[in-house]
Amino acid sequence: MRLAVIPGDGIGPEVVTEALKVLGEVAPSAEITNYDLGAARWHATGELLPESVLSELRQHDAILLGAVGDPTVPSGILERGLLLRLRFELDHHVNLRPARLYPGVRGPLAEPGEVDMVVVREGTEGPYAGNGGLLRKDTEHEIATEVSVNTAFGVRRVVTDAFQRAQARPRRHLTLVHKTNVLEYAGSLWSRIVEEVSLEHPDVTVAYSHVDAATIHLVTDPSRFDVMVTDNLFGDIITDLAAAVTGGIGLAASGNLDITRRNPSMFEPVHGSAPDIAGQNQADPTAAVLSVSLLLDHLGQKEAARRIEASVAFDLATRDQSSPGTTQAIGDRLAALVSSNARPVA
Amino acid sequence: MRLAVIPGDGIGPEVVTEALKVLGEVAPSAEITNYDLGAARWHATGELLPESVLSELRQHDAILLGAVGDPTVPSGILERGLLLRLRFELDHHVNLRPARLYPGVRGPLAEPGEVDMVVVREGTEGPYAGNGGLLRKDTEHEIATEVSVNTAFGVRRVVTDAFQRAQARPRRHLTLVHKTNVLEYAGSLWSRIVEEVSLEHPDVTVAYSHVDAATIHLVTDPSRFDVMVTDNLFGDIITDLAAAVTGGIGLAASGNLDITRRNPSMFEPVHGSAPDIAGQNQADPTAAVLSVSLLLDHLGQKEAARRIEASVAFDLATRDQSSPGTTQAIGDRLAALVSSNARPVA
Numbered sequence A, B: 001m002r003l004a005v006i007p008g009d010g011i012g013p014e015v016v017t018e019a020l021k022v023l024g025e026v027a028p029s030a031e032i033t034n035y036d037l038g039a040a041r042w043h044a045t046g047e048l049l050p051e052s053v054l055s056e057l058r059q060h061d062a063i064l065l066g067a068v069g070d071p072t073v074p075s076g077i078l079e080r081g082l083l084l085r086l087r088f089e090l091d092h093h094v095n096l097r098p099a100r101l102y103p104g105v106r107g108p109l110a111e112p113g114e115v116d117m118v119v120v121r122e123g124t125e126g127p128y129a130g131n132g133g134l135l136r137k138d139t140e141h142e143i144a145t146e147v148s149v150n151t152a153f154g155v156r157r158v159v160t161d162a163f164q165r166a167q168a169r170p171r172r173h174l175t176l177v178h179k180t181n182v183l184e185y186a187g188s189l190w191s192r193i194v195e196e197v198s199l200e201h202p203d204v205t206v207a208y209s210h211v212d213a214a215t216i217h218l219v220t221d222p223s224r225f226d227v228m229v230t231d232n233l234f235g236d237i238i239t240d241l242a243a244a245v246t247g248g249i250g251l252a253a254s255g256n257l258d259i260t261r262r263n264p265s266m267f268e269p270v271h272g273s274a275p276d277i278a279g280q281n282q283a284d285p286t287a288a289v290l291s292v293s294l295l296l297d298h299l300g301q302k303e304a305a306r307r308i309e310a311s312v313a314f315d316l317a318t319r320d321q322s323s324p325g326t327t328q329a330i331g332d333r334l335a336a337l338v339s340s341n342a343r344p345v346a
């Protein structure tokens, strides 16, 4: 396995170190190459993602990314120039974000019920297309536009993927999240394609929720959701909320998948670079470790993936929630659990 | 006071009846005209908002709206053709949505803390502009676009209003909610205008939150927010979430304000028409009653507005949360409290 690693900014390097420690237990022969993309490189050279690095990245089986973003860099530069550029260049059209409330984890809800959902977020178009502009900047007549671009091609492939995932899950339920009553055109395209693809999956039940109502349900009745499929921006919003509901972004993993496998997929914790706690051995590396589990699963190493997730579940069920330990201590514990092949709890 | 009332669909007429009952206690001489806009009229005549009705509505001091939307009407028809059309035609640029966790109310959060915020949502542009289209419909090359339109004029007036509200509140804190790291152009305009207007309000502290992070904070630490200002779509999403956090949309009131007072402002509960419980005397009219309080406040009847809000607070603190009573019973209770001039609790 050839793995490219982008530790990135803030807590990125710390959590990636632990994630690789855990990976080492199941895939000791993985060939790992580090790429120093992020704030430091941008400051030193002005580079965000040079073409040569992009070509090298393409030669790998997968990419593990820590976090991107730094207070010394103007907002958006690293996000658009590095993170989003990677997602777009590598055609990461399925942004996969599971949200599971593990036994033992206390989230913010008084009565969460059982939560085990996966959000399939479109990753290469929508309001993230970068289309738009400013007219008459800095005058009182200034206009700023942002164009959400949605293609039948782009919507169909992500909706198809979501139905396949729903089909393979016990509940076989899929919810389209959009705002069809206001966003008439994009809403129409998404609705028609969900209807079309649903015909090929007669045993998947289909629901629809406006994005505003979905946020209500995520805090009042999250167990109603199984697979959610949605556009890039709605997916950004509801996956942060889903992560919060299931115990926080310290636990939320994600995969940016090119399901055609023409390009390497990229795995990253949902959390950001958290500059306020960077370098303090305080960040929870669990989300990065779970991202390694998603990575292995994507590469067909199902047993290793399952073993890591089971170890995380065991650790979450048994750790002291109010002081789970340092970044390194959590990593050590998870690595030990994985190596001892711990069984999942419950 | 000349008041236009649009009971609308589903539970709209029921909650409006109770809201008017309460209004009658403080403004018995209000002149009320009913307008039968909504699903029934559309079915009967195909009309959504005839020009003649729109002109009549303009002759009023304010509008009270129940709810719009019906399962027998294709999604979006009533929302865009009636509700959004009213907001746009009447230039309701400040969509005001307070979210307060009243004593006695149990929301979904285990430890909500004190929540008392107000969201100032832009109401006449952004992704709601209706700009966009379909190209190559029903082919595999179909493209759907949605254009978010943001003008300096439109952003400045709503940001100015939000700063003025923040200035008048004890905490004097304002949070801009956007997604500036991705939506570069709109994000730039919003950020620059907030910075500009903040110079005129040096005693208001200003924070910024990405919309995804804001949803996390709304469930993990909602008391951090005082005034939030945001665009039309982000405002739609976070106000539903804020309503859920503070006990549900059964309690959430809103005002669609033309702060220039060239057009009548419109007041409505945040909830929808809830067709599943329509006509069953089950809907909680509290949000509609609180909308009347916002209406009176907007018309300068501060004392009457305060009296209604205090009565609601008293009822919420003393009602049986698990069975608050029928629509009518709650309305009767609130009307009696208002007429007896109940004092606020705590």
Ligand SMILES: CC(C)[C@H](C(=O)O)[C@@H](O)C(=O)O
Residues within 6 Å of the ligand: A079, A080, A083, A084, A236, A270, B181, B182, B212
């Ligand atoms: C950092 C930002 C560009 C990114 C996004 O908006 O996709 C992040 O919020 C995420 O969800 O991965």
Ligand SMILES: CC(C)[C@H](C(=O)O)[C@@H](O)C(=O)O
Residues within 6 Å of the ligand: A181, A182, A212, B079, B080, B083, B084, B236, B270
């Ligand atoms: C019904 C719908 C068009 C409306 C909106 O999106 O503004 C509603 O959700 C609201 O928040 O008032």
